[in-house]
Amino acid sequence: MVGPRPAEAAARRAVRSAVHDLGPGAFVLVACSGGADSLALAAATAFVASRDGLRAGAVVVDHGLQHGSAEVAAVAAAQCSALGLDPVEVRRVEVTGAGGLEAAARRARYAVLDDVAHRTGAAAVLLGHTLDDQAESVLLGLARGSGARSLAGMAAVRGTYRRPFLGLRRTDTEDVCTANGLAWWTDPTNGAPDVAPSQGPVRSQGATPVASAADPGGPATLPAVALPLRSQVRARVLPVLEDVLGPGVAVTLARTADLLREDADLLDELAGRLLDDARVVEPADAGPRPRVAPVVLDTEVLRSAPAALRRRALRRAAAEAGSPAGSLFASHVAALDAMITDWRGQGPAHLPGDLRALRTRGRLFLRPARTPSPERTVPAETPAEPAQE
């Protein structure tokens, strides 16, 4: 009897190791787009579940953003069912909201995944991100200039989410699909060469496209610059890097992510402790309770801490006070930091989320801009702070 191909064996090993801690009969959910990565994940998970006494289902999210997306979702769901996953759910979402289409689609997708996981009692939700996706994340983080955490890429485990394939290449997942006779969907916005996005879904492995053209006149191929940023990194940047630096560059970028994740985890933990040490608990005042409690910090505790921890602690403090996730730029953190390390009596710093940071009498107050000035809430006996320290 012929054994599994190396890629298939590696995929099964990866899934087995990602779910090894789950008890017998546990339910795992595969998030399947119909692309090669998540179809391979569905196949490997179905195999492992049947051997290891787990139950496995799938959820396919139809973002409704491309012509024929409902059919793509229906085909993916049928493939998951044929692999033995049960139940398999297709959910159509409304992609709206701030931050661009990609971010809105991601938000809607994870909301559905959370919801289905909750409802089905899934012990884990498996995602098909590969080493190539990880390398792209590192490059995007590098270009954003936003520090070790964003260079650390995606974690293998985050809450109920698990990414068994972070050690596999995209070519491996395509191999797995081929070995299982699975025709996968190629997202035209991923930058596949010679694919016209409005021509509807494209299936690899010789399968017939499942939808007709949105524009029967035959649209031109999407120019690379019109692709989402991640797709441009995939289609244009990584090939150049591999050409110049060698074919192992994706592997070394992914290794960079692994190393930096360990560092970032440690720094985050230490910064959390610093924030706890610096936190001043204010006596409750008589007025109406603010929507988000102000964060009050002892500037001296922060000043004596290393910059790497202090800046992280300030970033966390701003988030805690109400700055929306992802809205805080390096310049905001630098302004906060200057109020600690370069105090010249400067005025308040304005932060995203309509927050204001104000220093007075050895304390840094982070609070909504429209709350009363902290001077009135600081006990009178607190010694006045000189403008220069």
Ligand SMILES: Nc1ncnc2c1ncn2[C@@H]1O[C@H](COP(=O)(O)OP(=O)(O)OP(=O)(O)O)[C@@H](O)[C@H]1O
């Ligand atoms: N529409 C969707 N429905 C369900 N899960 C999805 C959907 N889109 C993405 N996912 C999950 O998120 C993972 C990452 O998706 P993304 O589109 O970023 O990468 P990808 O490399 O193109 O993956 P794939 O080849 O599986 O589409 C997928 O492997 C899958 O597990």
